[in-house]
Amino acid sequence: MLKLLWTDILFFILLAGFVVLIVRARGREHLRRPWRKVARSRSAVVSLVILLAYLFIAVLDSIHFHPRNQGENGKSQYQAEVISVLDSWMTPIRTRVEKTYSAPFSSYAYAKEMIRQPDGSQLWDYPRLQYGSAHLADPEHEKTADILATGMKGLGEGGLIWLLSASLVIVWRSRHDRIGLAESLKRIALGRTEIPWRAVLLTLFLILGCSGMLGELGLRYHVLGTDKVGEDVFYQSLKSVRTGLLIGTLTTFATLPLALGLGILAGYFRGWVDDVIQYLYTTLNSIPGVLLIAAAMLIMQVYMARHEDEFASLALRADFRLLFLCLILGMTSWTGLCRLLRAETLKLREMEYVQAARALGVRQGVILMRHILPNVFHLVLISVALDFSSLVLAEAVLSYVNIGVDPTMESWGNMINGARLEMARDPVVWWSLAAAFLFMFNLVLAANLFADAVRDAFDPRRAE
Structure with missing residues (x-):
């Protein structure tokens, strides 16, 4: 069940106001002229892509709802807890809470404690994390290869999304400029477009590639460690x-x-x-x-x-x-x-x-x-x-x-x-x-x- 908070409502109203201003500016030459100058700036469009990535995260985190669960009678019912789409999307990372601090990509807690051995004896040492790299039997020898393999998998997933996005841009520019797809690709690759699409696509590749790697690695490791109560720092960020x-x-x-x-x-x-x-x-x-x-x-x-x-x-x-x-x-x-x-x-x-x-x-x-x-x-x-x-x-x-x-x-x-x-x-x-x-x-x-x-x-x- 959807549950919009006051800040969510005001945030979406403000975004709608920005959209209205953009539409109105398209019909006024004295406003379009300076915005075309902004669009020709390489630093401006790269910064805009980064800002839009942050905005995408904020929008996902501003759509709140009451999640459903199975009741005792077998019927689904809404929980009293309010979570966002981002929370639901990151549930595997959000719910993996350790005891306390752990360093980024670590397999062990950051503080020593008394560990009971299988033979009944006790050892003062760093305990294994409950979730971070729990799938590895021997973290010291297996972790590096696993991080590289998982990171490359995430990079490939991000790369596929980037290829789809880049293809849409090439097709759109081809129809807009009334040229062939090969010529459109050549102009973008050589940086011969009015808007620096090459810089935009390179920035988008970095964002999607890093997002894919962090997403896949976050399912197996705490990529930015955990805080005092064991919550994932990457999720908090x-x-x-x-x-x-x-x-x-x-x-x-x-x-x-x-x-x-x-x-x-x-x-x-x-x-x-x-x-x-x-x-x-x-x-x-x-x-x-x-x-x-x-x-x-x-x-x-x-x-x-x-x-x-x-x-x-x-x-x-x-x-x-x-x-x-x-x-x-x-x-x-x-x-x-x-x-x-x-x-x-x-x-x-x-x-x-x-x-x-x-x-x-x-x-x-x-x-x-x-x-x-x-x-x-x-x-x-x-x-x-x-x-x-x-x-x-x-x-x-x-x-x-x-x-x-x-x-x-x-x-x-x-x-x-x-x-x-x-x-x-x-x-x-x-x-x-x-x-x-x-x-x-x-x-x-x-x-x-x-x-x-x-x-x-x-x-x-x-x-x-």
């Missing part, structure tokens, strides 16, 4: 993708109405309207952001404690806290964009076409919607693209100081927070921190490179 993307996108959902509305109103009407709005965002900027977020999260926790009946499950509690965090981040991060839009609107209201519209008696609302908003939209797009990566990093920092998402929710910040005390162990437990850093680094780097390309394309001073 993938689950954290949704949290990072929701922080970046839903915060924008809360930021844009305030920044757009107040910034344009302040710049266009000036006078007492401008004074009130300036006083509002100046006052808000004078409050330390971390203290304001901490106070808001404390109020939220008090509310949840007083209304426990409304949050019967851990999933609902974690979802409400994530939604509240996105809202409070949006309430504290709109001031910079608002100030930028105010300055741009002050310039636009003096332009000849705006003055002519006012002289002809055009209503104020029509002027704002037809003349002001479209001409500041490029600033909104640039700001959103540049701020996304900073919001992803903000979640990690806030979770590190325990005012971020719920501790039961998988996030890179919670992974870092849980791993920081283990860095003092001997030997060091490093893989949780490394996994969170790797996944977050790839997302932030791709977002920054794509944002740079969007900024260059939409900046009027760099227009061709």
Whole structure:
């Protein structure tokens, strides 16, 4: 039975809004021109492919439902637990929980314990893992060959999917350019296309190949180790993708109405309207952001404690806290964009076409919607693209100081927070921190490179 959480609904509404903007942009040449420039950038399209891979994971993890099981009377019934499509897909990895820490690809636990031998004696040694490489009788001699064979199998599966995708691109380009399949393949292979399809397909091959290898290896090993309670770190890293993307996108959902509305109103009407709005965002900027977020999260926790009946499950509690965090981040991060839009609107209201519209008696609302908003939209797009990566990093920092998402929710910040005390162990437990850093680094780097390309394309001073 489908069970969409509030963050799921808002996330899909925001994705639908992006799709509508893309469709509308296709019909306007002044918007298509800069996007064509973005599409010609090799770094931009490679970054976009990586971002779409993260988005695919987040979408799978945002479709929640109650799973079915067989009841005592033989009839299927829905469980109270809420899981996502990604959880269901990764059930073999999700349910394989060890006792405690284990290193990546290890066959033994990371801590010694007393092991009872078949003859009744006890030995202080590292015990075998219950699931990791349990199919091997002699891990020391068999593991390397098995990892290579399993990895090549996964690479082959990913390669087959890539071949299908590449074939579809070649056929589509052949029909679009009205050339033969061989010529289309030649142009893509030699990099002679306007859009760098060769870079796109190479990036897609790396993603699908690595995904296939990690998927096959994850069924037999803990490829990124396990944490303190024995959960697979690779599974936690993938689950954290949704949290990072929701922080970046839903915060924008809360930021844009305030920044757009107040910034344009302040710049266009000036006078007492401008004074009130300036006083509002100046006052808000004078409050330390971390203290304001901490106070808001404390109020939220008090509310949840007083209304426990409304949050019967851990999933609902974690979802409400994530939604509240996105809202409070949006309430504290709109001031910079608002100030930028105010300055741009002050310039636009003096332009000849705006003055002519006012002289002809055009209503104020029509002027704002037809003349002001479209001409500041490029600033909104640039700001959103540049701020996304900073919001992803903000979640990690806030979770590190325990005012971020719920501790039961998988996030890179919670992974870092849980791993920081283990860095003092001997030997060091490093893989949780490394996994969170790797996944977050790839997302932030791709977002920054794509944002740079969007900024260059939409900046009027760099227009061709």
